[in-house]
Amino acid sequence: MPREIAMWEAINEAIRQEMERDSRIIVLGEDIGKMGGAFWCTQGLLEQFGSSRVIDTPISEAGFMGMAIGAALVGLRPIVELQFVDFFGVAWDQIYNHLAKLRYMSGGQFKLPVVIRAPIGGGYGDAAQHSQVLYSIFAHIPGLKVVAPSNPYDAKGLLISSIRCDDPVVFLEHKLLYGLFYLPPGSFGEVPEEPYELPLGEARIAAEGEDITIVGAAYTAYLAEKAADRLREQGVSAEVIDLRTLVPLDKHALRKSVEKTGRLLVVDEDYLPYGLTGEVIATIAEDAEAFKALKAPPARVGNPGVPVPFSEPLEKAVLPSEDKIVKEALKLVEA
Amino acid sequence: MSRVLLSFKSYSLAEREEKLEAEVTRELALSFYRKMVLARTLEDELKRRYESFEMRGELHLGRGQEAIPAGVCELLSDRDFVSATHRCIAHAVCKGLPLDGIIAELYGRASGVCRGKGGHMHLASSSKRFLATGIVGGGIPIAAGAALAFKTLGEDSVAVAFFGDGAANQGTFHESLNLASIYRLPVVFVLEDNQYAFSTRRSESTAVESNAIRALGYSMPALEVDGNDVIAVYTAAKWAVERARRGEGPSLLDCKTYRLSPHLEIVDTEEYRPEGEKEKWEKLDPVRRLEEQAVELKLASKEDFEQIKAEARKLVEEAFQRALSSPLPAPEEAFRDIFSGE
Numbered sequence: 314m315p316r317e318i319a320m321w322e323a324i325n326e327a328i329r330q331e332m333e334r335d336s337r338i339i340v341l342g343e344d345i346g347k348m349g350g351a352f353w354c355t356q357g358l359l360e361q362f363g364s365s366r367v368i369d370t371p372i373s374e375a376g377f378m379g380m381a382i383g384a385a386l387v388g389l390r391p392i393v394e395l396q397f398v399d400f401f402g403v404a405w406d407q408i409y410n411h412l413a414k415l416r417y418m419s420g421g422q423f424k425l426p427v428v429i430r431a432p433i434g435g436g437y438g439d440a441a442q443h444s445q446v447l448y449s450i451f452a453h454i455p456g457l458k459v460v461a462p463s464n465p466y467d468a469k470g471l472l473i474s475s476i477r478c479d480d481p482v483v484f485l486e487h488k489l490l491y492g493l494f495y496l497p498p499g500s501f502g503e504v505p506e507e508p509y510e511l512p513l514g515e516a517r518i519a520a521e522g523e524d525i526t527i528v529g530a531a532y533t534a535y536l537a538e539k540a541a542d543r544l545r546e547q548g549v550s551a552e553v554i555d556l557r558t559l560v561p562l563d564k565h566a567l568r569k570s571v572e573k574t575g576r577l578l579v580v581d582e583d584y585l586p587y588g589l590t591g592e593v594i595a596t597i598a599e600d601a602e603a604f605k606a607l608k609a610p611p612a613r614v615g616n617p618g619v620p621v622p623f624s625e626p627l628e629k630a631v632l633p634s635e636d637k638i639v640k641e642a643l644k645l646v647e648a
Numbered sequence: 649m650s651r652v653l654l655s656f657k658s659y660s661l662a663e664r665e666e667k668l669e670a671e672v673t674r675e676l677a678l679s680f681y682r683k684m685v686l687a688r689t690l691e692d693e694l695k696r697r698y699e700s701f702e703m704r705g706e707l708h709l710g711r712g713q714e715a716i717p718a719g720v721c722e723l724l725s726d727r728d729f730v731s732a733t734h735r736c737i738a739h740a741v742c743k744g745l746p747l748d749g750i751i752a753e754l755y756g757r758a759s760g761v762c763r764g765k766g767g768h769m770h771l772a773s774s775s776k777r778f779l780a781t782g783i784v785g786g787g788i789p790i791a792a793g794a795a796l797a798f799k800t801l802g803e804d805s806v807a808v809a810f811f812g813d814g815a816a817n818q819g820t821f822h823e824s825l826n827l828a829s830i831y832r833l834p835v836v837f838v839l840e841d842n843q844y845a846f847s848t849r850r851s852e853s854t855a856v857e858s859n860a861i862r863a864l865g866y867s868m869p870a871l872e873v874d875g876n877d878v879i880a881v882y883t884a885a886k887w888a889v890e891r892a893r894r895g896e897g898p899s900l901l902d903c904k905t906y907r908l909s910p911h912l913e914i915v916d917t918e919e920y921r922p923e924g925e926k927e928k929w930e931k932l933d934p935v936r937r938l939e940e941q942a943v944e945l946k947l948a949s950k951e952d953f954e955q956i957k958a959e960a961r962k963l964v965e966e967a968f969q970r971a972l973s974s975p976l977p978a979p980e981e982a983f984r985d986i987f988s989g990e
Contacts, residue, residue: 383729
């Protein structure tokens with residue numbers, strides 16, 4: 314029976330159900346046991362599965378990331394929580410030189426079924442070291458799958474698929490979507506109680522439209538959906554593509570949509586330079602049919618390359634918003 | 649103004665002698681010898697061929713350090729995990745990776761242990777539970793993780809991390825010792841102190857006189873070991889591996905040795921070594937040390953050594969033939985193995 318739950322509850326349920334199914338799954342990270350996770354997602358797991366499978370770690374990201382890799386090499390399926398994605402830096406060597414590459418460098422001998430879960434995003438005044446998205450950094454490295462859900466239904470299905478995947482997956486959860494009372498708005502929605510998988514590499518058409526394609530992921534997909542509602546009131550029919558996974562990227566869905574609408578607006582909370590927006594636009598530019606269909610140059614909304622500031626007006630100036638999406642979309646349609 | 653006199657708690661280190669006993673049979677002595685001679689014969693032949701540019705990339709050899717992988721791996725089975733370093737050829741040999749697969753990998757052939765995708769610094773075998781990494785210190789937490797899995801799964805396997813004195817200044821060394829200690833993991837940290845990180849002397853890079861001291865900060869027992877004495881390495885490793893298997897937790901073996909090879913072949917001019925130092929250590933060569941010990945203990949004779957050396961030459965020669973008859977990989981192979989199911 315579907316019931317309406319918050320995204321953090323969907324994530325918690327996915328982990329719990331998978332751990333019930335497969336005893337090789339362990340969870341490790343800072344404050345994930347007794348505390349149940351800084352953003353609640355691992356609540357109740359220690360009580361249910363015990364401290365040999367739900368392991369509170371010291372603040373030692375390089376160490377426990379490496380441990381997850383070693384555990385995977387000999388048969389476990391670890392889920393590692395980075396308390397904030399911004400902390401990946403101290404563990405980066407283990408992630409990009411080891412986790413991402415050991416399968417390839419061993420000629421396919423090793424499987425690395427590791428999920429790195431990490432909260433992402435700003436918009437609540439946590440400043441530049443706790444507000445980043447950074448998914449392009451992970452997506453840039455061969456060997457990592459990158460998932461960024463925008464709602465509870467997708468979060469549960471995509472997380473279950475990520476846990477069952479034999480490859481490393483970086484699973485990025487936007488803090489403003491968790492549905493925690495102190496981090497509004499939160500994403501709530503109907504989620505089946507039973508476990509289900511959503512394929513990695515299939516975008517979701519969040520809204521169908523004719524005039525413009527708006528692409529986002531995680532919170533920017535959420536914002537794009539809201540913006541599309543407002544655009545509709547102004548007579549603009551926007552198609553919203555929620556990428557769901559950045560690696561693999563659903564190039565087919567992007568091209569099909571742009572061939573239909575002829576206009577492309579890419580929204581990203583990450584830094585614009587060398588990032589997701591450029592990749593999506595290149596995907597269209599490289600495809601003869603999609604490129605020919607363009608009626609205007611593609612546009613993008615995102616952080617122009619500024620450390621996320623603390624004070625509210627400053628942060629708002631930097632991060633994407635519903636208003637900025639509506640404004641850019643109207644400009645593009647009227648061009 | 650008034651002066652105050654306060655007392656504080658402080659700590660000091662005390663050195664202690666540990667006595668360990670080991671039984672060395674003829675069979676065991678010859679097994680050590682076989683491993684060390686096989687590794688050296690292979691490396692000597694690789695060096696010869698590398699100098700005539702038969703292989704691509706760099707080549708890091710470990711002449712003079714063979715007693716450490718030979719002594720430790722004597723205690724390990726295929727169920728035990730090893731992470732090794734960029735200088736991993738002897739370790740791969742001692743962990744039982746096939747010679748022809750190792751050679752083929754160095755030649756970038758399709759039959760290489762990593763199908764030509766790893767090369768000499770990154771030898772790997774999932775069936776032998778062996779992994780080498782080119783990032784200094786990178787393999788240390790990975791070994792701790794394998795140990796965590798053994799503990800979780802109730803396997804009585806152990807994990808061994810081999811790494812150098814250079815790696816002991818990386819954060820991963822310190823983090824891994826702490827993690828292994830708090831979780832009481834069945835892991836042995838084997839530090840191969842060959843006294844140099846490329847050109848940088850340990851005494852210039854390391855604040856403590858001996859890295860064994862650092863284990864105390866993680867409530868971990870550590871032994872300083874003569875790394876050129878395979879019997880000493882084996883004896884210390886037996887103590888460490890057995891306590892790990894019994895669930896008594898991790899330990900550190902700080903094996904003192906010396907790299908007679910340059911850091912990497914051809915490129916390294918070794919100008920950083922003080923005059924006479926290498927010559928001094930050549931006299932402590934672990935292969936010759938074992939010959940002397942085995943004769944003294946009446947476990948083996950000169951004929952045994954000659955026979956094993958001849959066997960090793962034959963094994964290496966045959967392995968080269970098999971390896972070099974393997975084709976180069978097809979270019980399409982480059983696009984496989986990034987993800988599963990490809």
